[in-house]
Amino acid sequence: xxxxxxxxxxxxxxxxxxxxxxxxxxxxxxxxxxxxxxxxxxxxxxxxxxxxxxxxxxxxxxxxxxxxxxxxxxxxxxxxxxxxxxxxxxxxxxxxxxxxxxxxxxxxxxxxxxxxxxxxxxxxxxxxxxxxxxxxxxxxxxxxxxxxxxxxxxxxxxxxxxxxxxxxxxxxxxxxxxxxxxxxxxxxxxxxxxxxxxxxxxxxxxx
Amino acid sequence: xxxxxxxxxxxxxxxxxxxxxxxxxxxxxxxxxxxxxxxxxxxxxxxxxxxxxxxxxxxxxxxxxxxxxxxxxxxxxxxxxxxxxxxxxxxxxxxxxxxxxxxxxxxxxxxxxxxxxxxxxxxxxxxxxxxxxxxxxxxxxxxxxxxxxxxxxxxxxxxxxxxxxxxxxxxxxxxxxxxxxxxxxxxxxxxxxxxxxxxxxxxxxxx
Amino acid sequence: xxxxxxxxxxxxxxxxxxxxxxxxxxxxxxxxxxxxxxxxxxxxxxxxxxxxxxxxxxxxxxxxxxxxxxxxxxxxxxxxxxxxxxxxxxxxxxxxxxxxxxxxxxxxxxxxxxxxxxxxxxxxxxxxxxxxxxxxxxxxxxxxxxxxxxxxxxxxxxxxxxxxxxxxxxxxxxxxxxxxxxxxxxxxxxxxxxxxxxxxxxxxxxx
Amino acid sequence: xxxxxxxxxxxxxxxxxxxxxxxxxxxxxxxxxxxxxxxxxxxxxxxxxxxxxxxxxxxxxxxxxxxxxxxxxxxxxxxxxxxxxxxxxxxxxxxxxxxxxxxxxxxxxxxxxxxxxxxxxxxxxxxxxxxxxxxxxxxxxxxxxxxxxxxxxxxxxxxxxxxxxxxxxxxxxxxxxxxxxxxxxxxxxxxxxxxxxxxxxxxxxxx
DNA sequence: GATGAATGAGGGTTCATTCAT
DNA sequence: GATGAATGAACCCTCATTCAT
Numbered sequence: 001x002x003x004x005x006x007x008x009x010x011x012x013x014x015x016x017x018x019x020x021x022x023x024x025x026x027x028x029x030x031x032x033x034x035x036x037x038x039x040x041x042x043x044x045x046x047x048x049x050x051x052x053x054x055x056x057x058x059x060x061x062x063x064x065x066x067x068x069x070x071x072x073x074x075x076x077x078x079x080x081x082x083x084x085x086x087x088x089x090x091x092x093x094x095x096x097x098x099x100x101x102x103x104x105x106x107x108x109x110x111x112x113x114x115x116x117x118x119x120x121x122x123x124x125x126x127x128x129x130x131x132x133x134x135x136x137x138x139x140x141x142x143x144x145x146x147x148x149x150x151x152x153x154x155x156x157x158x159x160x161x162x163x164x165x166x167x168x169x170x171x172x173x174x175x176x177x178x179x180x181x182x183x184x185x186x187x188x189x190x191x192x193x194x195x196x197x198x199x200x201x202x203x204x205x206x207x
Numbered sequence: 208x209x210x211x212x213x214x215x216x217x218x219x220x221x222x223x224x225x226x227x228x229x230x231x232x233x234x235x236x237x238x239x240x241x242x243x244x245x246x247x248x249x250x251x252x253x254x255x256x257x258x259x260x261x262x263x264x265x266x267x268x269x270x271x272x273x274x275x276x277x278x279x280x281x282x283x284x285x286x287x288x289x290x291x292x293x294x295x296x297x298x299x300x301x302x303x304x305x306x307x308x309x310x311x312x313x314x315x316x317x318x319x320x321x322x323x324x325x326x327x328x329x330x331x332x333x334x335x336x337x338x339x340x341x342x343x344x345x346x347x348x349x350x351x352x353x354x355x356x357x358x359x360x361x362x363x364x365x366x367x368x369x370x371x372x373x374x375x376x377x378x379x380x381x382x383x384x385x386x387x388x389x390x391x392x393x394x395x396x397x398x399x400x401x402x403x404x405x406x407x408x409x410x411x412x413x414x
Numbered sequence: 415x416x417x418x419x420x421x422x423x424x425x426x427x428x429x430x431x432x433x434x435x436x437x438x439x440x441x442x443x444x445x446x447x448x449x450x451x452x453x454x455x456x457x458x459x460x461x462x463x464x465x466x467x468x469x470x471x472x473x474x475x476x477x478x479x480x481x482x483x484x485x486x487x488x489x490x491x492x493x494x495x496x497x498x499x500x501x502x503x504x505x506x507x508x509x510x511x512x513x514x515x516x517x518x519x520x521x522x523x524x525x526x527x528x529x530x531x532x533x534x535x536x537x538x539x540x541x542x543x544x545x546x547x548x549x550x551x552x553x554x555x556x557x558x559x560x561x562x563x564x565x566x567x568x569x570x571x572x573x574x575x576x577x578x579x580x581x582x583x584x585x586x587x588x589x590x591x592x593x594x595x596x597x598x599x600x601x602x603x604x605x606x607x608x609x610x611x612x613x614x615x616x617x618x619x620x621x
Numbered sequence: 622x623x624x625x626x627x628x629x630x631x632x633x634x635x636x637x638x639x640x641x642x643x644x645x646x647x648x649x650x651x652x653x654x655x656x657x658x659x660x661x662x663x664x665x666x667x668x669x670x671x672x673x674x675x676x677x678x679x680x681x682x683x684x685x686x687x688x689x690x691x692x693x694x695x696x697x698x699x700x701x702x703x704x705x706x707x708x709x710x711x712x713x714x715x716x717x718x719x720x721x722x723x724x725x726x727x728x729x730x731x732x733x734x735x736x737x738x739x740x741x742x743x744x745x746x747x748x749x750x751x752x753x754x755x756x757x758x759x760x761x762x763x764x765x766x767x768x769x770x771x772x773x774x775x776x777x778x779x780x781x782x783x784x785x786x787x788x789x790x791x792x793x794x795x796x797x798x799x800x801x802x803x804x805x806x807x808x809x810x811x812x813x814x815x816x817x818x819x820x821x822x823x824x825x826x827x828x
Numbered sequence: 829g830a831t832g833a834a835t836g837a838g839g840g841t842t843c844a845t846t847c848a849t
Numbered sequence: 850g851a852t853g854a855a856t857g858a859a860c861c862c863t864c865a866t867t868c869a870t
Contacts, residue, residue, distance in 0.1 A: 008833065027320055030236035033861065045835055048862065108382055109316050113234055116381035129386050156387060157403045164375035169367060172374070174323035175315055179336050180363060196364045203410040215850080240844065251844090252852055261844065422829080441734055443651035447865065458865090459831055468865065522796055523730050527648055530795035543800050570801060571817045574790065581793070582785035588737035589729055593750050594777060610778045617824040629854070654840065665840085666856055675840065 012050045014040040019047075019061045024106025028058055028114065059118045062111055065104045066119075066128040072097055073132045083143035087205065088198055090136070095166035095194060105171045133159050140205065149205045161204060165197040219257045221247040226258075226268045231313025235265055235321065266325045269318055272311045273326075273335040279304055280337045290350035294412065295405055297343070302373035302401060312378045340366050347412065356412045368411060372404040426464045428454040433461075433475045438520025442472055442528065473532045476525055479518045480533075480542040486511055487544045497557035501619065502612055504550070509580035509608060519585045547573050554619065563619045575618060579611040633671045635661040640668075640682045645727025649679055649735065680739045683732055686725045687740075687749040693718055694751045704764035708826065709819050711757070716787035716815060726792045754780050761826065770826045782825060786818040 018039035022031045033054065037044040051057040076093055078086045098105060111119055119125065136155040143149030169176070173184045182189060225246035229238045240261065244251040258264040283300055285293045305312060318326055326332065343362040350356030376383070380391045389396060432453035436445045447468065451458040465471040490507055492500045512519060525533055533539065550569040557563030583590070587598045596603060639660035643652045654675065658665040672678040697714055699707045719726060732740055740746065757776040764770030790797070794805045803810060 011834095025320075027234045027236060027317075029234060030320075032859095034859090043835070044861085045837095045863095049834070054861065106320070108379065109320065110234075112379050112381045113232075113237075113313070113316065114381075116385045119382055119385045125385065129388075133387075154399070154403070157400065160376065160383070160400070161372065161403070161407060164371040165368065167379070168371035168375045171378075172315065172319050174319045174321075175326055176367070178323045178326045178332065180340075181336075192361070193364065193367070196361065196368070200368060200407060200411045203413075204407045206410070239842095250852070255845070256851070439734075441648045441650060441731075443648055444734075446863095457831070462866070463830070520734070522793065523734070524648075526793050526795045527646075527651075527727070527730065528795075530799045533796055533799045539799065543802075547801075568813070568817065571814065574797070574814070575786065575817070575821060578785040578789035579782065582789045583781065585792075586729065586733050586788070588733045588735075589740055590781070592737045592740045592746065594754075595750075606775070607778065607781070610775065610782070614782060614821060614825045617827070618821045620824075632855095653838095655838090664856070666842095666858095669841065670855070 011040070011042055011046060015042055015047055015050060015057075016060055016064055019051075019057050020064055020103050020107065023058055023061050023110060024065075024103035027106075027110045028054075031058075033057075055118070058110075059122065062107050062118055063122060063124055063128065065101070065107045067124075068101070069097065069104060070128060070130045073130045076132065076135070078135045078139045079142070083139060083146055084148055084202060086139055087143070087201065090139075091162050091166075091198055091201055092194070094162055095197070098166045098170050099190075102170070105167065109171060143205065148207070150207045153205050158201075158205065162201055165200065169193055169197075218247070218249055218253060222249055222254055222257060222264075223267055223271055226254075226264050227271055227310050227314065230265055230268050230317060231272075231310035234313075234317045235261075238265075240264075262325070265317075266329065269314050269325055270329055270331055270335065272308070272314050274331075275308070276304065276311060277335060277337045280339045283339065283342070285342045285346045286349070290346060290353055291355055291409060291412075293346055294350070294408065297346075298369050298373075298405055298408055299401070301369055302404070305373045305377050309377070312374065316378060350412065355414070357414045360412050365408075365412065369408060372407065376400055425454070425456055425460060429456055429461055429464060429471075430474055430478055433465075433471050434478055434517050434521065437472055437475050437524060438479075438517035441520075441524045442468075445472075447471075469532070472524075473536065476521050476532055477536060477538055477542065479515070479521050481538075482515070483511065483518060484542060484544045487546045490546065490549070492549045492553045493556070497553060497560050498562055498616060498619075500553055501557070501615065504553075505576050505580075505612055505615055506608070508576055509611070512580045512584050513604075516584070519581060523585060557619065562621070564621045567619050572615075572619065576615060579614065583607055583611075632661070632663055632667060636663055636668055636671060636678075637681055637685055640672075640678050641685055641724050641728065644679055644682050644731060645686075645724035648727075648731045649675075652679075676739070679731075680743065683728050683739055684743060684745055684749065686722070686728050688745075689722070690718065690725060691749060691751045694753045697753065697756070699756045699760045700763070704760060704767055704769055705823060707760055708764070708822065711760075712783050712787075712819055712822055713815070715783055716818070719787045719791050720811075723791070726788060730792060764826065769828070771828045774826050779822075779826065783822055786821065790814055790818075 015036060018036045019031075021039065022036045026032070031054070033044050033047055036057070037047055040047075047057060051060055072093075076090060078090060080086070081089060111117075119128075122128070133155050136158055140149055140153055140155055140158070144151055169184065177184045184190070184193070222243060225243045226238075228246065229243045233239070238261070240251050240254055243264070244254055247254075254264060258267055280300075283297060285297060287293065288296060318324075329335070340362050343366055347356055347360055347362055347365070351358055376391065384391045391397070391400070429450060432450045433445075435453065436450045440446070445468070447458050447461055450471070451461055454461075461471060465474055486507075490504060492504060494500065495503060525531075536542070547569050550573055554563055554567055554569055554572070558565055583598065591598045598604070598607070636657060639657045640652075642660065643657045647653070652675070654665045654668055657678070658668055661668075668678060672681055693714075697711060699711060701707070702710060732738075740749075743749070754776050757780055761770055761774055761776055761779070765772055790805065798805045805811070805814070
């Protein structure tokens, strides 16, 4: 009994994981149920058994990547290190997450192509929203009181700026690499970009 | 005869325009030849007549949006106004272009999903690259000499930063609006974002 | 224990009743096990538990509607009233039964589509045949002796004629209503039809 | 060119003919696109090319059998022979049509299962309605004036009665044969039935 | 006796493309 | 140069049913 349930959950999890990859790589329309089934070492039938439709599978995949990001963000502590250090750590964390989780970028881009249709309808939407913006606000407050950050910075805008600098660079790495004629993911270029980006964020909140 | 040729070119142009919209809205796999044909008031057969395949049509659409951006950027003058003013104008120009041309964002995102496969193979690639990064370099030089900009800023990185702050915000407007619970395209929020972004860019190049 | 058995039988009965409706409404191929299960407030699995297969369920449903008709017909008395009155009463009874039991018509039509495959194989076939034809024969005899009916009327043919006039009208009510441009089930039209039909039957057996 | 067009029409016609058979034999849900394609010596793809969907194919099949009946009925002359003779001829014609065109009965039954959904939506509905009821009215008039038919017979009801007696017998031949224990289509029984039916109709309109 | 989990086979339909003038 | 007719290959999905306790 327990074994079967565990198997069932394992199969479901394998399918979901494969779906995340498939949708991230090929978008919604380009995703193939058969590839998902094969990658999950299961059958196309099971995909429909657990997720009812291609759309249902996509919704689950999308929720899954948002939940993973939120879980990862929930481990971040912004209240311990010195404010500017904490801010830099957070930037590095966010960018590293994007770098290590291309499936997040792929799924979010796909969802934007669909005008966030699935996300808006998700009953889990509230749970998926990360509390990290609030923590950034507290950090800005602390930095101000420590005399190392200026007043008047909107935490949400700060978050967007940090996200922008990492997301855009990685999401568009292929066209940018082609157009600029250099491999943006080569360690040297990546380092240089993070350095410039950190500097930008620091200067943005500096006095 | 001339009329016929002009008609032929006009048909081709209508198909191309319709294809740009279609690919931008639905991605490559989601795009439908029939919708392109209908929107162009032509037939599916004509699409193949002029562009040989769906891939050929996408390539042409992609080249078309890059060419349009390059043409627009070629009208920009960065050597006339006071350096910091010129920089801000350029930011506003770029962001306004993204705002007014969602099809550019849509096609570029789609091309990145495909790892820039089409762009890399395009024989027109060099022609599509905008000379604007060079102009930004000259502007930085001028700003330095005028004593209002610091040394050591990579023009390409500056360009990426400007692009990031506009592109990310617009490309991800739907998911961000859903997650943050506010309409990012509402005039107030848009203004506030551009303001913060300009400030960020200015502080980045400032002494 | 008794309760459990009664519950089991109740579940079986609910499934059977739901199946009768489902097959009558959608035919054999169009019937859905899931709808039967839901309508019976049971599970698809239980349907198979009690009836083994879709075909088994259909057979049971078919036998059930024939048994119901036979039970209803068994209450009819043709030997009491004045012969022509009794005949008219019988017509009214048959037609009223068809009217009130559309599921009978639906299942019988479906079974005919399948060339009575299930009925012919039913071991209960003999039990399902109504003794009403025999009673009609006796009635004809009585009418003859009373000098109000002619000789030479085949009771089976009389039965078929009565059935025809009701069954055809109700079974084909939808196409006929569409073609004739009037609602055949509207009280006025229904009354008029029964009246004409009764007259037809009376004139058929009259001297 | 002409050849191709003829081929195209021939293919379409073969598919339609095969569809009529398939739907008549198996109902809507039971009908298989693949069987239609095979019987028409064509491909399943062509079925969709010409008829867009299973529903479109059914609609076309249904309209086709109604059109065939109307065409056949349009050849009938009710104004030449002696009134009662003409009426009997008409009965024989109708019943013979049902007998020779089981696909008509099959499709009409299927359409009634679907509550005439397709027929009601058919833009050709008016064209499909046979003018034969009007002709029956004229015949009744003529019979009256000739002093061989009574007044007060509704031509539509007469038509329904004639149709009932043939349609019911043939449509339900399989269940009736099983229940009555005799083959209703055996020449002897068929003859006897037509005889009784003609008598019934004659007596119905007689003085 | 009763039931949740799983599934092979095939269903209708669409897609991008080619044929044949 | 331009176009109507035709199509092979998949695609998403559903159905009736069985497995395994």
